[in-house]
Amino acid sequence: MANERHDELGLSDEQVLDMYRYMLLARKIDERMWLLNRAGKIPFVISCQGQEAIQVGAAFALDRDKDWLCPYYRDLGMVLVFGQSSKDQMLSAFAKAEDPNSGGRQMPGHYGDRRFRIVSGSSPVTTQLLHAVGVALAAKMEKKDHVALTTFGEGSSNQGDFHEGLNFAGVHNLPVIFMCENNKYAISVPVEKQLAGGSVAARAQGYGMPGVQVDGNDPLNVFEAVKAAADQARRGEGPTLIEASSYRLVPHSSDDDDRTYRRAEEVEEARKKDPLVQFKAYLMDAGVMDEEKESALNKEIAQEVDEATEYAEKAPYPDPEQTHTHVYAE
Amino acid sequence: MANERHDELGLSDEQVLDMYRYMLLARKIDERMWLLNRAGKIPFVISCQGQEAIQVGAAFALDRDKDWLCPYYRDLGMVLVFGQSSKDQMLSAFAKAEDPNSGGRQMPGHYGDRRFRIVSGSSPVTTQLLHAVGVALAAKMEKKDHVALTTFGEGSSNQGDFHEGLNFAGVHNLPVIFMCENNKYAISVPVEKQLAGGSVAARAQGYGMPGVQVDGNDPLNVFEAVKAAADQARRGEGPTLIEASSYRLVPHSSDDDDRTYRRAEEVEEARKKDPLVQFKAYLMDAGVMDEEKESALNKEIAQEVDEATEYAEKAPYPDPEQTHTHVYAE
Amino acid sequence: MPVISYIEAVTQALREEMQRDERVFVLGEDVGVRGGVFRATAGLIEEFGPERVLDTPLTESAIAGVSIGASVYGMRPVAEMQFADFIMPAVNQIVSEAAKMRYRSNNSWHCPLVIRAPYGGGVHGALYHSQSVEKIFTGVPGLKIVTPSTPHDVKGLLISAIRDEDPVLFFEHKRCYRLIKGEVPEEEYTVPIGKAEVKREGTDVTVISYGLTLHFALKAAEELEKEGISVHVLDLRTLIPLDKEAVLEAVAKTGKVLIIHEDNLTGGFGGEVSAIISEQAFFELDAPVRRLAGPDVPAMPYSPPLEKEFMLNPEKVTNAIRELAEF
Amino acid sequence: MPVISYIEAVTQALREEMQRDERVFVLGEDVGVRGGVFRATAGLIEEFGPERVLDTPLTESAIAGVSIGASVYGMRPVAEMQFADFIMPAVNQIVSEAAKMRYRSNNSWHCPLVIRAPYGGGVHGALYHSQSVEKIFTGVPGLKIVTPSTPHDVKGLLISAIRDEDPVLFFEHKRCYRLIKGEVPEEEYTVPIGKAEVKREGTDVTVISYGLTLHFALKAAEELEKEGISVHVLDLRTLIPLDKEAVLEAVAKTGKVLIIHEDNLTGGFGGEVSAIISEQAFFELDAPVRRLAGPDVPAMPYSPPLEKEFMLNPEKVTNAIRELAEF
Ligand SMILES: Cc1ncc(C[n+]2csc(CCOP(=O)(O)OP(=O)(O)O)c2C)c(N)n1
Ligand SMILES: Cc1ncc(C[n+]2csc(CCOP(=O)(O)OP(=O)(O)O)c2C)c(N)n1
């Protein structure tokens, strides 16, 4: 039984089970949001489905007590590992006053939480890369050993801020990890029409930093790469670019209809590599999980999501007067 | 005598002599401008000195009857080869009404000339790369076989527009040549503090295009690379990134004092590789030029620059009313 | 005349201009196979092929900059910014390049391009899918800025924009896309850029507006008619160049002016209109020129009560007009 | 009190704040070894080292974005844009990110950063080294915008900006750098953001201005005193938040108002000020509020006669005031 891949990575059985729990929780929260949206209860959903392994694998490789995140809108799995709760997500989905990200001001998926060093994000893509570089610069100036991790889609990696951010981090040798979650599409635009050269990781060389390609359907593979990058950064050896390949299993958002630009068979094919399915199989094979444990987990999570939903649905909206507050320090 | 390098490149003796003439002309116009500036006659100069081989070598490799240029502010050598005259330069330096680039509206070095398909440039760096991509896109759409060449400094290559431009051209496989004139400094900032990874050309791979490094002090080396890139583009095989190394032999501009950030010895060292000195030696060795020819050339050019200066100095300023024209089509 | 929606007017204008002139092409994110996230370019790739209906990489600066290059060459690009909020990465290309190309080259070069962008709120779009961004550009000479409110004006103005010899920012209020329907002639027509239009005649209070809030003003005018208040409504349609004559005429009609826009109050285009009225029609005024606009907060929040608080609506407009009438 | 130049006031403020607070650092293009192309950061790298005086790559979006990240973390970055004209590539970071950080996070995060930028013309800088860019930002809630005109105000306001908890755009008129000298206290002091100042008392005409044109107004006032015209001069100093009370008070002093700025007329901040005056002091006015500003052309040309035509000067200002006085 020894020498399973997770053992080799220094992850205990408990830890990999915990990884799976977070992946499943993210998936279940996400699925619930779609139901709520289709029932007309929440106006908008944007999904993590298909990218849970990347998000959870990466978050596990970081120090949750001191590292910083500048995530993007799909990173539900990541913010859960860093400390946000199901309730937090539902409060955000229902745009209620208690939403810790924004008090209901931003769409769901726009994470930001001072408790967990998750820097507030916006909708314009790729801006957060530079914020992560700034956090890393501060770490260097203050001689702290925290690391900043930032994520983005493969479409977004073509924005000018990507280039400026990687170059700045490279020149100043900063403790930052740039992780692309390549899910093959930017809304309707496939990666071939988006990204000259075909690979985000290949661009790292031009910035004098390692460019690492990982299987984003496998949380252990992601864990390993992010761990190495974080160690390197903490040693003062600078940034890394990681590209994790995956597939967006659902439409871009609740406003999208993906049947207009991709075939159902393609999606079906991708579902076979669903990171949840694969990681479950791994855990079963490794004897870390069995059907019983899994169904208990499912039940527990279902209840957690139910309670969160109920709580959030009943929670009060922000007062209209809130529209006018917090433009400047008060 | 055969099998000189220029023969191998298909350049006649006459052509290489002509190359030298343009390089020398650019140098002499430039030197004159400094004199005029120091005499208080013109408010501003920005120089090509040290980069003439790149500019002239590249321009000779293009089709001057159909290719397009989106140059940057140092490309005096290039615009001369494409058709602008000494007089044009002096009219611009003196900001006179007849200045073909802008009617005296822009600083010298801000080229633009419809006669020669030189697209009007601005001061904010790197914007012109995208214009070249647009011209190349038009060529492709209209099934024309012209090529667009755009140039920029190594500092400017870190702007977001570089990334967006190369990626766009790569995805759409456009007939455009991106040529970096790496002169080691962006004003006071040396390339090590500017450019992670140290090489602009190395970034090409990330866009799925060739990245070529050439000796920018040798016009034949530049000619060869640009010719290959232009041929490739005309065959519909897409863009190329070229990095030509050189050295800025004078301060950044007439407002700069380069002694504050680099040692005189470093500049002296670079002067030994002055492209004019080296190319002259090559032509002498190859028996294409002798001292007599050279001094005749010098005399001819001195006279041309004198006349141009005299003409421009006497030429009328634009009428103040011109301030208000050409905001929109009239 | 057939009745079509505001967004159908966009699509019709694009299609007809692409049929008329081979140099016209559209580019942007998801404009091709997907037909645009709002479906404004639906059907175009089928009719004109992927060369003239270009799905670009996710890069607004490139969308603008490549359009500039292509238009300088002689093409007629119509670029889409997926949401007006995402025009910001393209500001350098628009402000430094497009707006100044003709001027800086002393009329040698120019760039006849159109940038379309859906703007405005009331669609649960939160901070970054609801902004009015016109004020960022109204002070940039060299640009034309068009903000139509009806399908008729959308179609006629978009055609004019495509045929214009200068860069035009064409802002489409996304809440109007499917909400606003109207008659549009079957035959070819254009609406000139730079001409406002009186959308309702009245004698007590003049309302000057554009976009979605123009419709609120029309609704309010109907309401107030019942109360015996007669409202004159001027639709600016084009912000730059501004139709000053029409503004001054509308002021003279009533002597009382309310300027309305969804964009934030401070720095919004209403300030400019108000200043012009003060300078040029001071003695026509029977009351201070008033403005009704979005509050001075960074952008519209997501949560319904907050979005409602931010947005104007017919009721808020009615109250403001009534108050001015009673002044 | 020692007399220093406008640009020395910048340097002093930076140095003193860097001495006071370890979290303060400067970054930008050529700010280190070169001490800035205008020498505003001269001597700082020698005193504070390259870690706190950072020569960045030539990337304005990164300069702004990295500053946001560092300030969110808790540092106090003071970024330099080499010329205000080159702030355009950073507009997305400034408008979408810095301005909205506090609001969008419901006050959880904020970014106390300063962006300094030399703006304005009259220095043979041509189109791209002469622009006034304040109007691009005055309509963006969440930003503070400071435009001082004297060494005293530069120093006091820059210190306030560095200590402010919100993002501040600090626009320095580059023509003032060496032209304008003035007394500055030896002891530590601050000038509050958001407070205008009467720079000259008068009774006939009120001039409201900021930056270089403020000095033209003062010159003109001296001239006109000889003609028996008494000019009241208000220096806005801060555009956002605007000191409305001071504006209304200054209006009440004379009943005749001339607003002056170098930025283009249309869409310039003068429109906002004029609109506020109309709305809130209509019955104090004895004449229409007037504006004197740069012409509506893309930017200032290079050629001396054209630059002169674009720029305001004491003579043009004197004429405009005289005309209004005679109204
Ligand atoms: C600057 C900017 N432009 C456009 C958009 C609209 N938009 C939102 S997500 C998206 C696609 C992003 O694709 P990718 O980066 O691959 O991330 P994914 O959604 O696939 O995870 C687009 C175009 C945006 N949010 N920001
Ligand atoms: C967007 C922008 N930022 C700053 C400047 C100011 N500036 C002019 S040239 C220059 C340095 C350019 O260096 P490089 O690209 O290496 O070209 P070089 O001048 O060395 O040929 C700078 C910072 C500018 N013109 N545009």
Ligand SMILES: [Mg+2]
């Ligand atoms: Mg994607």
Ligand SMILES: [Mg+2]
């Ligand atoms: Mg250089």
